[in-house]
Amino acid sequence: MARIDLQNIRHAYAPDPKSDADYALKRVDQSFDDGGAYALLGPSGCGKTSLLNIISGLVAPTEGCVLFSGDDVTARPTEKRNIAQVFQFPVVYDSMTVRENLAFPLRNRRMKPDDIARRVNEVLDLVSLTALADRRARGLTADEKQKISLGRGLVRSDVNAILFDEPLTVVDPQVKWELRASLRDVHRRTRTTMVYVTHDQTEALTFADKVVVMYDGEIVQVGSPADLFDRPQHTFVGHFIGSPGMNIMPASVDGATVRLGEHSVPLASAPRLDASQKLQLGVRPEFVRLSTTGIPATIVRMEDAGRYRVAHLDMLGMPVAAMLREGEAAPAAPHISFDPAGVHLYADSWRVDLGGAAQ
Amino acid sequence: MKPVNQQAWFLVAPVLLLVAFTAIIPLMTVVNYSVQYVATNAQFHWVGDLWYREVLHAEKFWNALWRNLVFSGIILAIQIPLGVLIALNMPRKGWGVPTCLVLMSLPLLIPWYVVGMIWQMFGRVDIGLMGVMLRDFGYNYEGDPMDAWFTLIIMDVWHWTSLVALLAYAGLVSIPNAYYQAARIDGASGWQVFLHVQLPRIARVLTIAVLLRFMDSFMIFTEPFAVIAGGDPVFLSTELSQTVELGQRAAMSIIYFLIILLLSWVFYTVMTRDDGEPVQPGGKSGSAS
Numbered sequence: 001m002a003r004i005d006l007q008n009i010r011h012a013y014a015p016d017p018k019s020d021a022d023y024a025l026k027r028v029d030q031s032f033d034d035g036g037a038y039a040l041l042g043p044s045g046c047g048k049t050s051l052l053n054i055i056s057g058l059v060a061p062t063e064g065c066v067l068f069s070g071d072d073v074t075a076r077p078t079e080k081r082n083i084a085q086v087f088q089f090p091v092v093y094d095s096m097t098v099r100e101n102l103a104f105p106l107r108n109r110r111m112k113p114d115d116i117a118r119r120v121n122e123v124l125d126l127v128s129l130t131a132l133a134d135r136r137a138r139g140l141t142a143d144e145k146q147k148i149s150l151g152r153g154l155v156r157s158d159v160n161a162i163l164f165d166e167p168l169t170v171v172d173p174q175v176k177w178e179l180r181a182s183l184r185d186v187h188r189r190t191r192t193t194m195v196y197v198t199h200d201q202t203e204a205l206t207f208a209d210k211v212v213v214m215y216d217g218e219i220v221q222v223g224s225p226a227d228l229f230d231r232p233q234h235t236f237v238g239h240f241i242g243s244p245g246m247n248i249m250p251a252s253v254d255g256a257t258v259r260l261g262e263h264s265v266p267l268a269s270a271p272r273l274d275a276s277q278k279l280q281l282g283v284r285p286e287f288v289r290l291s292t293t294g295i296p297a298t299i300v301r302m303e304d305a306g307r308y309r310v311a312h313l314d315m316l317g318m319p320v321a322a323m324l325r326e327g328e329a330a331p332a333a334p335h336i337s338f339d340p341a342g343v344h345l346y347a348d349s350w351r352v353d354l355g356g357a358a359q
Numbered sequence: 360m361k362p363v364n365q366q367a368w369f370l371v372a373p374v375l376l377l378v379a380f381t382a383i384i385p386l387m388t389v390v391n392y393s394v395q396y397v398a399t400n401a402q403f404h405w406v407g408d409l410w411y412r413e414v415l416h417a418e419k420f421w422n423a424l425w426r427n428l429v430f431s432g433i434i435l436a437i438q439i440p441l442g443v444l445i446a447l448n449m450p451r452k453g454w455g456v457p458t459c460l461v462l463m464s465l466p467l468l469i470p471w472y473v474v475g476m477i478w479q480m481f482g483r484v485d486i487g488l489m490g491v492m493l494r495d496f497g498y499n500y501e502g503d504p505m506d507a508w509f510t511l512i513i514m515d516v517w518h519w520t521s522l523v524a525l526l527a528y529a530g531l532v533s534i535p536n537a538y539y540q541a542a543r544i545d546g547a548s549g550w551q552v553f554l555h556v557q558l559p560r561i562a563r564v565l566t567i568a569v570l571l572r573f574m575d576s577f578m579i580f581t582e583p584f585a586v587i588a589g590g591d592p593v594f595l596s597t598e599l600s601q602t603v604e605l606g607q608r609a610a611m612s613i614i615y616f617l618i619i620l621l622l623s624w625v626f627y628t629v630m631t632r633d634d635g636e637p638v639q640p641g642g643k644s645g646s647a648s
Contacts, residue, residue, distance in 0.1 A: 053540075056544065058540050058543070058544075077543075078540075078543045078544055079543050079544070079546050083544065084544060085540070085541070085544050087537045087540070087541060088537075089535075089537065091535075091537050091538055091540075091541040093555045093556070093559070094559045094560070095555060095558075095559040096555065104545055104547070104555075105544075105545040105546060108545060108546035108547055108548070108551070109546055149541075152541075152545065
């Protein structure tokens with residue numbers, strides 16, 4: 001087990017990168033504490049898999065260092081880093097049985113046969129493959145093959161970290177919940193550092209203690225699921241996390257008030273801003289109130305999500321989503337007001353700290 | 360119950376017609392000849408299995424068959440491992456890829472008879488490069504059947520190993536990178552990567568390579584004909600070409616054809632016996648494999 005530090009990592013796949021646009025990872029400085037459960041969350045192509053492969057050593061970074069418990073391992077090959085990694089698509093050794101697949105990483109590390117058998121049986125149970133243990137991997141379904149991959153990731157108990165690269169993509173939804181719960185359980189018992197890459201916010205928020213949100217080759221926020229919800233540091237986080245995402249509206253600021261057309265929204269304090277910065281107001285749909293006073297709006301459509309309903313409105317020509325609790329009805333001539341606890345100001349996409357807002 | 364409509368059979372008719380003309384009718388004419396005696400005045404006389412009995416009782420036939428089997432065995436034993444070895448060492452990217460592919464394809468583009476002529480001259484002890492070099496070791500393919508064997512095998516390896524290499528290469532480049540990455544993470548050695556990642560994933564194309572090389576080498580005719588002009592060693596095909604009686608030729612052709620069919624079937628069944636493992640009921644088949 002180890003603490004992992006990434007120092008000033010930059011990575012470009014093409015040789016001779018010139019501008020920031022040539023880098024798949026622009027600049028990453030991030031530590032993963034020993035025993036933590038982390039999720040790397042972001043859209044496809046944001047660099048999360050690259051970052052994972054840099055940790056495991058499958059990819060060598062163009063610049064920067066990787067440290068395991070303080071040792072520089074940047075030049076160390078994958079097999080010497082003692083890392084387990086599970087890939088997005090099932091990678092199994094077709095010609096071996098399920099049991100042999102799980103024993104393979106242990107046999108290669110010269111573990112005693114008795115210990116191997118015991119450990120393999122534990123892991124078979126963990127990924128619920130005991131019934132298939134002596135079947136050849138070749139004839140199994142994609143689900144089952146991915147369970148083998150997961151099992152091979154979990155079978156070594158002395159690894160520095162286990163890295164998961166969207167491991168549940170090919171798995172059926174109901175099995176997904178079950179396996180994610182198993183992973184959480186393994187983490188609780190073993191306290192192995194785990195890094196879990198995903199583009200699915202539910203998966204990230206339910207798996208991790210700390211979520212690392214990536215966007216366009218950079219880490220935009222690291223925090224607990226609650227942090228990401230209550231204090232999104234970047235408009236991308238606001239937009240990406242939450243369903244539906246945060247309402248982002250172009251705005252201007254006058255002292256401690258935000259101007260939206262001829263209407264104004266009060267802020268907790270007067271921010272200090274550069275005149276050249278692009279300003280945006282961000283409010284999650286959970287903090288948009290519909291009543292008979294405020295900014296007039298028209299309802300475009302309603303969405304029923306079961307426990308709550310989402311009203312999609314047009315306010316001063318801008319789309320705004322509002323969340324209505326069960327039984328709450330939208331007024332005939334709706335007017336919008338914002339709950340001060342959920343009002344955020346963004347300057348050039350980054351959150352402006354207003355002190356009192358969003359407690 | 361729905362009424363049964365038989366009109367769909369018309370859609371199959373063109374295929375049936377095509378197969379009839381390309382395979383069934385020509386083959387059946389040969390079957391027809393093999394049970395008749397053709398007299399000089401073009402009269403056909405029914406002789407039953409006479410020709411078959413004659414062929415199967417001839418020592419020359421069994422000797423030729425044995426030689427064919429040994430020849431194919433040696434060819435497979437050399438070309439398959441050598442082809443895989445070459446494929447493993449071919450470059451995977453850069454300018455080396457097209458260069459290698461073109462170089463490997465060259466022998467495959469040379470007509471059989473020309474290959475025979477090349478080696479016939481190459482091996483001549485008076486003017487041939489190889490012949491002159493090996494002359495001092497007593498090499499003479501025209502006089503010594505073992506030297507003729509040696510020449511034929513070298514020639515076939517030179518001509519056809521690239522086919523195996525190209526097929527194996529195609530199989531190797533189609534292996535997703537994740538398999539190699541996973542093997543590195545699992546701490547597998549190079550030999551284990553070959554055994555557990557590469558070999559299982561090129562097994563299918565290797566089956567095709569083995570079948571093609573077996574059939575072609577078992578049917579070898581043009582090259583020995585060009586090199587030794589029907590002298591020793593005598594293969595089934597060269598033996599066939601020297602058989603005079605039409606009926607006997609036909610019977611031998613049928614037997615030859617059936618042997619190839621049988622052996623190809625045996626090869627195929629043995630090599631693909633792992634593929635048919637039942638997928639458990641209700642499960643999707645492993646689509647990502």
